[in-house]
Amino acid sequence: QVQLVQSGAEVKKPGASVQVSCRASGYTFTSYHIHWVRQAPGQGLEWMGAINFSDGIPTYPQKFRGRVTVARDTSTNTVYMALSSLSPEDTAVYYCAREVGFLKHFDYWGQGTLVTVSS
Amino acid sequence: QSALTQPASVSGSPGQSITISCTGTSSDIGGYNYVSWYQQHPGKAPKLMIYDVSNRPSGVSNRFSGSKSGNTASLTISGLQAEDEADYYCSSFTTGNTAYVFGTGTKVSVL
Numbered sequence: 304q305v306q307l308v309q310s311g312a313e314v315k316k317p318g319a320s321v322q323v324s325c326r327a328s329g330y331t332f333t334s335y336h337i338h339w340v341r342q343a344p345g346q347g348l349e350w351m352g353a354i355n356f357s358d359g360i361p362t363y364p365q366k367f368r369g370r371v372t373v374a375r376d377t378s379t380n381t382v383y384m385a386l387s388s389l390s391p392e393d394t395a396v397y398y399c400a401r402e403v404g405f406l407k408h409f410d411y412w413g414q415g416t417l418v419t420v421s422s
Numbered sequence: 423q424s425a426l427t428q429p430a431s432v433s434g435s436p437g438q439s440i441t442i443s444c445t446g447t448s449s450d451i452g453g454y455n456y457v458s459w460y461q462q463h464p465g466k467a468p469k470l471m472i473y474d475v476s477n478r479p480s481g482v483s484n485r486f487s488g489s490k491s492g493n494t495a496s497l498t499i500s501g502l503q504a505e506d507e508a509d510y511y512c513s514s515f516t517t518g519n520t521a522y523v524f525g526t527g528t529k530v531s532v533l
């Protein structure tokens with residue numbers, strides 16, 4: 304079955320960087336994207352960017368450009384999301400999610416990774 | 423890019439039908455048939471319930487249906503059940519300074 308398994312919770316200080324991983328398994332599509340979506344405590348969902356797993360080309364919204372980096376390792380089917388210059392406002396659960404091809408919806412999600420930013 | 427607008431809460435009795443609205447603009451909902459809906463239970467990851475406005479993924483109950491008119495999309499849950507109690511988020515592909523925008527979220531309560 305399709306699984307997206309994320310790395311564990313992180314606690315970071317303001318100004319630091321964090322990296323969250325997402326390992327995909329259970330499917331053989333060659334054309335898919337992995338997206339990153341975050342959810343602050345008690346808040347809604349926010350799209351942070353994505354990567355085309357086939358060619359490794361990332362896409363970022365203007366809000367996060369320059370602060371977020373998404374990369375993939377084809378040998379391990381793992382996608383990494385790095386967020387720099389952390390502030391307490393970045394405290395959130397970070398999810399990875401799969402988009403098959405260019406279908407424009409997210410059919411499977413990781414379990415989420417809590418990132419806490421606190422001094 | 424502002425979030426799509428949803429009612430904060432909707433409630434209904436078991437067996438009833440409820441509808442959740444999701445209002446955007448011509449740059450997102452009104453411009454594309456790429457509206458999706460996600461169900462999220464507390465402490466869990468979102469789950470895809472509807473995609474491309476009105477399509478259900480395999481395994482999702484046919485009690486869930488979606489539609490769109492102009493800049494507003496809707497999710498209807500018929501035959502409301504206790505297990506439907508959750509938060510629901512709409513999403514749309516969009517153009518502008520982001521590629522995807524989510525709704526503000528609606529808490530569904532089963533009375």
